[in-house]
Structure formats: structure tokens, C-alpha cells
Amino acid sequence: MRWYELTLCYVFMAAAGVPSGLAAEYEIDQQDKTFMMNNAKVERFSIKVGDTINFKNLDPWFHNVFSLSDISTFDLGSYPQGQHKSVMFSKAGEAEVECAIHPQMYMILEVKP
């Protein structure tokens, strides 16, 4: 995706009045085959229902993100360096989040009501 597409997208979102409420968005980096946040390895992370996690690939090879947990089942596919994919968590509970390609990329997401 190019920057102008992103910008268009934000403009569209703002115009459409995408509901924000108190929902937060967090970025988790995929770096050196590790889930990282603020340059530290993330093994466990807490969010609230409705929050979004944006997974960004900083490595020069493809990563995947998936969860097959009770509260959330998704597969974000494979994407290369520089790209990111996000997922919103709509149910409370715990989700195991993993890269299928590199299973050592594994974290537990605690989704609070």
C-alpha cells in the first residue's frame, strides 16, 4: 500500500465517522521473529473488548499471524516487510496469538470485558 492510499483511507475513515469510543489501537511489531512492543518482547498483553492490535512486519521475510482460540479465530495470511495487518477483539477472554511460519512467535492476549 502506498502512502497516498493510506492517507485516502484515513480521510475516508474520518469522513465516515468510524466509531472510536474508548477503543484503543496498539501496535505490535514482528521483529527478529519476535512479537515486540516498545522494543521489548511481548509474551502477554492485556487489552479491552473492542480494542485493535495492529501487527507490523519489520523483518525482511514474511510473517503470519493467527489465532485459533475460543474467543477469536483469525488468520491474517502472510505479509512482507513494511506491511501490517490488524485485528479487533470483540470477545473477552484469552487468545493465543502466533505466527504459523515461526511458532516461537507466540503471545497470550488477555481481552478484558
Add this chain to the structure above:
Amino acid sequence: MMKAPNAGKVPGTQHRRLTLLTAIGLLGAFGWLVPHETLAAPADYQRPELRIPKDSTLTPERIALGKALFFDPRLSGSNWISCATCHNPALGWSDGLPTAIGHNMQVLGRATPTILNTAYNKKQFWDGRSPTLEHQALGPIEAAGEMNQTLAELIPELKAIPGYELMFERAYPQEGITDKTIAKAIAAFERTIVSTEAPFDRWVSGDESAISDAAKRGFALFEGKANCAACHQKFNFVDDGFHNIGLPSTDDPGRYVLVKVDVLQGAFKTPTLRDITRTAPYMHNGVYATLAEVIDHYDVGGVNKSNLDPNMKPLRLTASEKKDLTEFLKALTGAPLEITVPNLPSAF
């Protein structure tokens, strides 16, 4: 829904969507321009520490016991196949066959992986179904197609051998002969089967004459144009990952059987490249007899394009580049470990 990427400088920062929307958009646009990570530098090729479970530390007694068990065909149902039958130290700790031959001479579906450097693996088996060497060790013993031995039969069989009673007592005092101690002992021995210093390592440590100029050019290709280092990384030349590399002659679902995520359909564990000249034929189905065939496979970006790993792309290597890559791969073979075959404890 599209989301703004954060700027590369502030990873992990939390955002409120609407209030910061425009700012995020601008940061996102510039974040795209932040220089990307570069591939591994030679410092990344240092040998890692062995990861040894706290309840399975190495002692000479445990290693000696594990070695005896590894070479002992009495661990199989037929009393004819040992771990070393397939993981033969004279054949790079593998068997030289395209795919393994098991109980009753059945030809099995996957190649025998080398034992070399499995100590560094984060997952064992081609599909990664075992997390540790301890967990892995009993699998082939019990598999009907492999050693075809139940633990219920094996344990009394070993207990009836006085020499083993003594060796287990020395290795694992008061723990007895159990599935756990058998597995730990075999794992202890396997942790000693690690690669020796290869010419490549001497070059990384500064000896310019350790490898040929062709091998040095091959290394540059390995990390660059040929993109081998997308998966074959660091000391053991693995990423502890699983990829469908588009091999011919296979319909094996691989890791997908364990983890139902599309990308894993036909995906197998990235194998080590250490001592690679000793472990032909290559790939999980042994489909390639030589390194030249392996390089040709990657050069065309994989043969079977179904669910192909997206790191795989046609490389358009020249004939001399292919030779350079082969020279580099040859520089990853070190002196073979000196292994003496143990005398096994007698039945009485």
C-alpha cells in the same frame, strides 16, 4: 478496516483513533520511508548456547547411557533396528536414502533428518510435532512403521539386562528404567551431536584464506540475490520455521496436520545446512540427489506453485553463481565428530 501504521520510531505506542488520526496518517506515511532491516551480519553466526532442560542436565553417565540406547537394536520390536540404523553417524547421522526404511522394510513417507544440531532445534521432527528432544526420542521407538516397540515391552526388556540396570542407576539414581529416563538419556546423547568448526566459521572469525573466493561470492548470493537467508539463518542456518517450498512428488500436508492454518499446507521445518555435503539426498521427501539439483529448484522459485511460500521467487542465477552457491554450502561442512561405537551390555 484500514489502520495507520505507527512510525518506525515509536513502535508500540497506543493511539486514540479519531483525535490522532491525521497525525498518525502522516507518521505512517513517513514510517514507510524508514530504512528496512538488513540481513544478518557475520556476528550473527556465533554458536548459540545449548538449551538444556533443568531436569535433564548432561553428565558423562547420562551421555554414555544414551549412546548405548541409541546404538542398541533391542529398542525395536524386531530387536533389529536401532536409532543409529536410520541416524547413521557414518552417513551424516542420516541414512543416505530418499525416505526412511522402517519396520519390515517398509519405505516411509519422509526422509530421515540428521541428528546433527537437533540440540539447537526449537521443534523436532519435519512437522515440528515435538517441542524437545526428550519428547521426540520415544516417538520413532513406538511408531509401528519405524521401530515398532511398545514401552510396556521395552521397559521390562531393558530391566532384564543387568548392565542397563547399573547404567540407569548411575545416570539417574533411584529414578529407575522408565519412559522418562530412556527419553532423557537418548536426548542427552543427542545433545552431544553438534557440528564442528567448518571452514565458514574460520572465515567468520577472520581467516580470509579459510574459504575460496567462490565460496565468499556464494555467501553474498546466499544472503542477497538468492535469498536463502530468508529462512536459513544464523549459526544453524534455520529459522525454526515451516515453509512450503514447492517440491515435486509430494502430497504430504506436513505441519498443516498439526496446525490448521492455510500457510502450513505442505509446510515442513527448515533443516540445518551444517554438514550438508554429508546428508544427501535432500528435502523432506529426498527428491533431490545433489546440491546442484537443490539450487536449480530454488532458481526456478519452486516447482509446485500450490500454496508456495511467498519468500520463494525465481532467482535467475547464472551458471557461475550456482557454482558459487555450491562452494559456499560446501564450506559449511566441518570435520566429522569422532564417534566410537559402544559395546552394548549383554543380556546376562
